[in-house]
Amino acid sequence: MTALTRRQRFSFPELPEWFESFPARFAMPTVGDLYTVRIEDYIENDRYVMRAELPGISAEDIDVVLSEGVLTVKAERTEREVEKNRSEIRYGSMSRSVTLPPSANEDDVKADYADGMLTVSVGLGGEKAEAKHIEVKHGA
Known part of the structure; x- marks a missing residue:
């Protein structure tokens, strides 16, 4: 019995290299000329916490506003x-910008940068804004 062999030919020799780098090409979405910082946020111990992934950046090159x-x-x-x-x-x-919860205390903010992760926490005042009903007046 004769075994059939098939030769694989690539019409586009750079195609395997393109697929190899595919994830890196789309790892960080961009907005205009800026790269978007990847984050996670949550509430822990009455504080709003936002963690940002900033590997390979020195603390002097980070600005938190x-x-x-x-x-x-x-x-x-x-x-x-x-x-x-x-x-x-x-x-x-x-x-990257995020809107803080309504009860955030802007005077109680802490930031720490270690191992490529920036952690910013903001104290929550505990007083959440309650829904307010506004009287609607009918013009005469």
Whole structure:
């Protein structure tokens, strides 16, 4: 019995390399010229906690701003001036903003950066805004 063999030919020789780097191409969504910082947020021990993934960035290149109930994290990763064979690392500015809960105390904010993770926590005042019914007047 004769075994049949089939030769695989790639019309596009760069295709396997393109698929190899596929996840890195779409790892961080972008907004304009900024890369979006990936976050998680939750409430723990009467504090709103937001953790941001910022690997490879020094603490001096991170800016945390709190203004009018919005928490914004900005960071920048600068490219090293070396000749590279391949680079899948994203360089440039990154930013992410989140709206704080209504009971957030903007005077009670803590930020810590370790192992590529920024953790920002904001105290919650405990007083949640209650629903307020507004009287609707009919014009004469």
